[in-house]
Amino acid sequence: MTRRALYAAGAVFVAIGLAGIGRHVGVAGWALWFAGVAVAHDAVFAPLVFGVAYVTRRMPAPWRRAAVIAGTVTLVALPAVLGFGRRRDNPSVLPQAYGKHLVAIVILIGLVTGAVAALNAYARPMGKAILSIVGILLAIWLVFMVIGMIISALKFLIWIGFLAVIAAVVVTLISKMAKSS
Amino acid sequence: MLRRADPRRLIRRIDAESERLTRRIATVFTSRLHDERTAAWLGVCLGVSFTVAFVTGLVSHFMQHPPSWMVWPSRPVGLYRLTQGAHVICGMATIPLLLAKLWTVYPKLWQWPPIRSAAHAARRGVVFLLVGGSLFQLVTGLFNVNYWYPFPFFFTVAHYWTAYVVFGALLIHAADEWAKVRGLRRPPPPYGPSRRGFLATVAGACGLVAVTTVGETFTPLGDLAVLAPRRPGAGPQRLPVNKTALAAGVTRGTGWRLTVTGAVRRELSLSLDDLRAMPRHVVRLPIACVEGWSAEATWAGVRLRDVLRAAGVEDDVRVRVESLEKAGLYRTSQVDPPHWHDPLTLLALEVNGEPLSLDHGYPCRLIAPDRPGVMQTKWVARLEVSR
Numbered sequence: 259m260t261r262r263a264l265y266a267a268g269a270v271f272v273a274i275g276l277a278g279i280g281r282h283v284g285v286a287g288w289a290l291w292f293a294g295v296a297v298a299h300d301a302v303f304a305p306l307v308f309g310v311a312y313v314t315r316r317m318p319a320p321w322r323r324a325a326v327i328a329g330t331v332t333l334v335a336l337p338a339v340l341g342f343g344r345r346r347d348n349p350s351v352l353p354q355a356y357g358k359h360l361v362a363i364v365i366l367i368g369l370v371t372g373a374v375a376a377l378n379a380y381a382r383p384m385g386k387a388i389l390s391i392v393g394i395l396l397a398i399w400l401v402f403m404v405i406g407m408i409i410s411a412l413k414f415l416i417w418i419g420f421l422a423v424i425a426a427v428v429v430t431l432i433s434k435m436a437k438s439s
Numbered sequence: 440m441l442r443r444a445d446p447r448r449l450i451r452r453i454d455a456e457s458e459r460l461t462r463r464i465a466t467v468f469t470s471r472l473h474d475e476r477t478a479a480w481l482g483v484c485l486g487v488s489f490t491v492a493f494v495t496g497l498v499s500h501f502m503q504h505p506p507s508w509m510v511w512p513s514r515p516v517g518l519y520r521l522t523q524g525a526h527v528i529c530g531m532a533t534i535p536l537l538l539a540k541l542w543t544v545y546p547k548l549w550q551w552p553p554i555r556s557a558a559h560a561a562r563r564g565v566v567f568l569l570v571g572g573s574l575f576q577l578v579t580g581l582f583n584v585n586y587w588y589p590f591p592f593f594f595t596v597a598h599y600w601t602a603y604v605v606f607g608a609l610l611i612h613a614a615d616e617w618a619k620v621r622g623l624r625r626p627p628p629p630y631g632p633s634r635r636g637f638l639a640t641v642a643g644a645c646g647l648v649a650v651t652t653v654g655e656t657f658t659p660l661g662d663l664a665v666l667a668p669r670r671p672g673a674g675p676q677r678l679p680v681n682k683t684a685l686a687a688g689v690t691r692g693t694g695w696r697l698t699v700t701g702a703v704r705r706e707l708s709l710s711l712d713d714l715r716a717m718p719r720h721v722v723r724l725p726i727a728c729v730e731g732w733s734a735e736a737t738w739a740g741v742r743l744r745d746v747l748r749a750a751g752v753e754d755d756v757r758v759r760v761e762s763l764e765k766a767g768l769y770r771t772s773q774v775d776p777p778h779w780h781d782p783l784t785l786l787a788l789e790v791n792g793e794p795l796s797l798d799h800g801y802p803c804r805l806i807a808p809d810r811p812g813v814m815q816t817k818w819v820a821r822l823e824v825s826r
Contacts, residue, residue, distance in 0.1 A: 264614035271607025272568065278600035287591030292601070295578050296571035304545050308467070319633065323640040330535035330644040331651075334581065335666045343586030343668075347685040348798075350674030351586050359665040363651065 320378070324371040328364045335360050461551045468546040472637050479619045480638060481540040486613060488533045489573070493606045495526035499729060500599055502811055505775075513781040516808040520727035523811070524656035527731025530580050531652055535644035537573055539637075565611045572605035584730045585668050595729075655732040669732035675796045678736050681728060681812060684797040687764040689818050695802050697746075697786070701759075701824035704751030711802050714788060717741040717749075722783045728812035738806045740787035743779050747824065754780075756824050760805050763818035772814040774807065783808045786819060 279288055314322060337343070338356040345351055376388055502511055502519060512518075554560045576598065583594045590597075613620075654664025654671075661671050674680050684690065697714065699707040720742055727733040747758065758779055764770040778784055784807040788795060795801040800817025807815065 261614045261617070264610050268565075268607040268610030268612075268614070271603045271610065273607075275600050275603030275605075275607060278603065279597070283592050283597045283600060288597055288601075291579070291590055291592075292571045292575050295574040296567065299541060299570075299574055300545075300548060304542065307542060308545075319636065323636065323643075326640050327535075327644045327647060330538060331647050331666075333538075334531055334534050334648050337582055337585035337587050338666060338668055340587075342589075345586070345683075345686075347683045348680055350669070350679040352668055353670055353673040354665065354667075356666060359651075363647070363665070367647075 318375065320371050320374050324367050328367050331363060331367075332360060458551055461549050461553075464549045465546055465551070472634060473543055473546050474634075475619050476622070477634055477637065478540065478543045479616065479622065481536060481543060481641070482613075482616065483620060484536055485533065485540055485573075486609060488529055488536065489605065489609055491529050492526055492533070492576075493602055495522040495529075496599070496602055498522045499526065499811060503729075503814065505773075510775050510777060511809070513777045513784070513808050513810075516783065517725060517727075518809045519811055520656065520725050520733045523727055523729060524653070524731055524733060527580075527584055528649055528653050528656065530577060531584070532645040532649040534577050534581065535641055535648065537577060539641040539644075541570065562615060565608050565615075568604055569608040569612050572601055572608060575601055576605055586730075656727075658735065667732070668730070669728075671732070671734035675798050676736075676791050676793055678726065678734055678790060678799065679728075679732060680798045681730075682767075682769075682817075684818075687762075687767065687818070689763050689797070691797055691801065695763075695820070697803060697820060697822070699746060699750040699822045699824070701822075702752065702756055702826055703747075703824050707746070707750045709746070711788070714741055714746075714786065714803065717745055720782070720785060722785055722806070724783060724806050724808055726806075726812045726815060727810075733812075736790050737792065738785055738787040739789040740785040740803070740806075742782060743774065743784045743786055743805070743807075744782070746786060746822070747779060750822075750824070752824050753826075756826060759823040759825065760816045760819055761821040761823065762816050763820045769813045769816070772805070772816045774805070778807045778810065781808060 279285060311322075314325070317325070335356060338352055338354075339360055341352055341356065343352055499519070499522065501509060505511065554563065579590060579594060579598060582588065582590070583598070588594060648666075650660070650663055651666040652664060653667075654660040654662065655667035655669045656671075658671050664670060669679050671679070695711060697707075697709045699709070718741065719739060721737060721739045723735060723737050725733045725735045743758070747756075755776055757776070758774040760772050760774055762770045774784070784805075786803050787800075787806045788803055790796075790799055795804060800819070803819045804817045805815050805819055
């Protein structure tokens with residue numbers, strides 16, 4: 259029952275869409291792009307991905323995952339990197355150095371993956387040495403952070419105490435003046 | 440002497456060869472991730488994402504082209520900013536998700552026989568509409584937010600009508616595959632060590648796209664928007680511009696006047712000094728563009744309702760705001776009662792403490808809450824009031 263209703267609703271939507279395209283969009287150009295992107299994916303992009311996956315089949319899993327993330331983010335960023343949409347009269351369109359930013363992101367993905375791989379290698383002596391160095395650096399940084407926070411908290415408390423003393427003095431003075439008058 | 444080939448034998452031969460080849464191709468896909476569960480998980484996520492895109496897209500369309508019976512509220516102020524930001528950022532973040540789904544189900548493209556029955560043929564037809572349509576929407580949408588138009592059709596119209604095709608095909612596909620989605624609640628089979636890793640990878644890619652672009656509309660994350668086509672503070676007077684005065688063919692002339700005409704008790708023709716003499720109001724409102732970016736600014740000027748009241752109008756009139764721009768789809772915009780009654784709706788003369796620059800609509804532009812940026816008409820010259 260639900261299924262039939264969904265079929266019917268879906269068919270109505272498809273019919274509305276196709277009718278609208280027929281009436282308001284140049285059908286030939288639209289159909290070329292509609293089928294074109296599907297064919298480009300199935301006949302060019304997907305085989306390319308499977309080819310790359312085959313060539314890199316011995317790559318460790320973390321690095322393959324990193325490659326998938328870097329690859330898809332690159333695809334999404336590509337129109338901005340190519341910058342065909344830039345206009346001479348409007349510098350607020352595509353205002354950034356997208357190529358540089360993309361390279362920085364890919365490097366960042368590499369660094370994070372390296373750290374994860376190091377973590378996986380924790381059991382091995384070399385990885386252990388690297389991780390203990392990183393750990394010591396982190397610990398030092400953390401200690402300084404905590405000391406700084408304690409000092410700023412103390413400063414804050416001292417200020418509050420100072421203000422409390424002033425308030426107490428003012429209140430006492432006022433009450434004394436009130437009594438004496 | 441050449442022997443004539445028997446066409447029937449030839450066809451049989453081609454048939455056998457293509458079957459052999461297709462079966463051979465199907466054996467290439469050895470990964471465990473081409474399974475139903477992975478496909479169903481990705482499918483559920485895509486279903487949610489495309490539904491969000493469809494609904495927010497309809498909101499944007501009908502805000503710009505309301506049927507005569509439809510009236511949009513002017514509050515909450517940032518509603519359009521939210522729906523259109525969700526539309527564009529979700530859309531971009533869906534690209535890795537769609538590619539992952541198509542990768543997972545790719546072996547099904549090579550199933551043999553290609554068509555088993557009429558119902559099977561219809562099903563594959565719907566899948567073609569879904570795959571072609573999804574790719575079409577995401578590719579043209581991505582090009583559009585990057586201001587790149589290599590296609591032979593007008594983007595918004597094609598994107599709008601194709602959305603119905605995709606959503607309809609999505610409903611049919613969901614009805615067909617619902618049994619597999621229900622299977623997700625069952626415990627997973629004991630094999631398949633990397634499915635979780637694969638799904639996490641896809642989520643990571645989608646998340647990274649979202650994090651590096653969402654700052655173009657969600658200002659607190661503005662510094663992270665390193666891949667976004669816009670930056671909220673990048674532009675004249677710290678505000679991005681969509682159509683420059685040069686592109687609109689508007690120049691800084693003298694003798695500008697604002698005329699108020701139509702269903703009014705007295706027609707007005709106001710100079711810039713007349714407007715400056717009226718009560719000045721300062722509001723903080725975002726420009727929220729159809730391309731997904733948005734940026735808040737401090738605007739100063741006169742309330743639209745003050746100008747209309749000065750001309751003497753009924754409470755239920757509609758106003759057509761006309762630009763100095765000679766041509767262009769967005770040279771006029773319609774302001775309905777909820778928007779012109781709103782005290783935040785201004786005919787702005789200043790932005791961020793300075794007189795409007797020519798690119799931001801000097802001498803006078805419309806700025807109203809909860810409204811697409813293309814309807815915040817610049818270089819306003821005429822208000823035509825109608826019943």
